[in-house]
Amino acid sequence: MDTTQRTDQQRSAERRRRELLEAADRVVLRDGPQASMNAIAAEAGITKPILYRHFGDKGGLYAALAKRHTDALLSSLRAALDAPAARRERVESTLDTYLAAIEARPQVYRFLMHPAESTGTDQGFDVGKHSAPLLRRMGEDLAQVIEERVDLGPGSQQLARVWGHGIVGMMHAAGDWWLGERPCSRAELVRSLADLLWGRLAAAGDKVGGPGF
Amino acid sequence: MDTTQRTDQQRSAERRRRELLEAADRVVLRDGPQASMNAIAAEAGITKPILYRHFGDKGGLYAALAKRHTDALLSSLRAALDAPAARRERVESTLDTYLAAIEARPQVYRFLMHPAESTGTDQGFDVGKHSAPLLRRMGEDLAQVIEERVDLGPGSQQLARVWGHGIVGMMHAAGDWWLGERPCSRAELVRSLADLLWGRLAAAGDKVGGPGF
DNA sequence: TACGATGTGTTACTTGCGGTAACAGGAGTC
DNA sequence: GACTCCTGTTACCGCAAGTAACACATCGTA
Numbered sequence A, B: 001m002d003t004t005q006r007t008d009q010q011r012s013a014e015r016r017r018r019e020l021l022e023a024a025d026r027v028v029l030r031d032g033p034q035a036s037m038n039a040i041a042a043e044a045g046i047t048k049p050i051l052y053r054h055f056g057d058k059g060g061l062y063a064a065l066a067k068r069h070t071d072a073l074l075s076s077l078r079a080a081l082d083a084p085a086a087r088r089e090r091v092e093s094t095l096d097t098y099l100a101a102i103e104a105r106p107q108v109y110r111f112l113m114h115p116a117e118s119t120g121t122d123q124g125f126d127v128g129k130h131s132a133p134l135l136r137r138m139g140e141d142l143a144q145v146i147e148e149r150v151d152l153g154p155g156s157q158q159l160a161r162v163w164g165h166g167i168v169g170m171m172h173a174a175g176d177w178w179l180g181e182r183p184c185s186r187a188e189l190v191r192s193l194a195d196l197l198w199g200r201l202a203a204a205g206d207k208v209g210g211p212g213f
Numbered sequence C: 001t002a003c004g005a006t007g008t009g010t011t012a013c014t015t016g017c018g019g020t021a022a023c024a025g026g027a028g029t030c
Numbered sequence D: 001g002a003c004t005c006c007t008g009t010t011a012c013c014g015c016a017a018g019t020a021a022c023a024c025a026t027c028g029t030a
Helices: A003-031 A037-044 A048-055 A058-082 A087-104 A106-113 A128-149 A156-181 A186-197 B003-031 B037-044 B048-055 B058-082 B087-104 B106-113 B128-149 B156-181 B186-197
Strands: none
Touching: A003 A037, A003 A048, A003 A058, A003 A106, A037 A048, A037 A058, A048 A058, A058 A087, A058 A106, A058 A128, A087 A106, A087 A156, A087 A186, A106 A156, A128 A156, A128 B156, A156 A186, A156 B128, A156 B156, A156 B186, A186 B156, B003 B037, B003 B048, B003 B058, B003 B106, B037 B048, B037 B058, B048 B058, B058 B087, B058 B106, B058 B128, B087 B106, B087 B156, B087 B186, B106 B156, B128 B156, B156 B186
16 A cells, blocks of 8 residues: 555545535535435435445534535635724624625525524434534634734733624624514614624613613 | 313313423433433333323423523513613623523523533434524514613614624623633623623724734 | 213334444455 | 455444323213
8 A cells, every 4th residue: 555545545535525525515405404314325326334434423424514614604704804994894894794605505504503493303413512613713713803903901812702702693693683584684784783883882872761771 | 071170180281291391301401402202201200102292292392491491581681671770780780690690500501502412312402493582582672672772763673673683692602602611700701791882892992003903 | 880081191113313233346465 | 366445235223202002090970
């Protein structure tokens, strides 16, 4: 087994792995997150044990699948975050990038975030272990950018992390709700969220009667 | 079957139901969300079919279980939100109420929000369908309070809803991260989040070099 | 007192999933 | 030709959800 051959084998294995992931992608996007290993194997034109040899278990397959989409999303967010522009503009552009992504591929989004929406027997992918990581990674990324760019005085690192996770959570929850109800345009949503971050809640006056919220 | 007897039967059924829910609670809090129907039945001292007669299916049991905790949490949040105090104080007190709740009973919290953290075969409760409702209800509640109390000018209803869901998401994500890492005290977290909502991100200066985030 | 209706409980089963042996070629290597 | 991997299969195990069919008690009624 010389080096060349080993490389060939590795290449072949990687190609196979990609093919399997693409098949899994198709099935998951078609059948939802409760797609069974059997179904995925069938879509790929093979049988279960091969999947298990490649991915260990269902969680491994899921993780591999999630990583692809997650990496893609994170890198586009990072680009928006790093663009040369004023802070407000960047915030809006990042929000918009995220919302555009979930709007464009809601199936992928639902897979990553709400995997357990099974229509059948609830044998869904275990998303709990994996949706959190996406949010966490986004939160940490954002925290890093905030800490690098914004002057927050003492305790800035911790503050940045709280804000990173908080802002990501805000974006996520609002996006999730918006995706379900579509109560307004994407641009309006972006603007509303940016306004919130810009302190409009604190600046607004009370309504008549009582001390106000 | 006269009225008296019907009432007796109903009473008995309701009592039984409560007992079953309490048993389910114990098992879920002990074994995590992957608790099997068999295990719950055993804890209650009966067998599976009775559970199914009472709750229809596993999702029904879950929903009943979740409703109890959800209602309790929502009512305490509502109290904090409706207290007679200045806006900032209310916001902080509501955040603190939520965080105190998840801190005090992390098992319940994890059950409601991250049900799929199974250690075994991932046969967990289907939480995806139910964690969202809790967040949604919190978001709608908050939106309602904002709209009632804060003067936001035209488009206020929509703005309030966006903010309601966004703020709840912020609180949730930050709380989830904080609960896992405990990077600071609860009071510090509350203060940091309130500062974020009060526009400190927009007000902060840039760090040296570049246009800043 | 015998009798059917109703609610509570059981055992035993089916179905369907994740996951795993154990076996069957095929392609290079000594 | 035997040896070793790699890819692929069939056939199975274990386990959990959910269901059918049966058994016992209780109680109003003829």
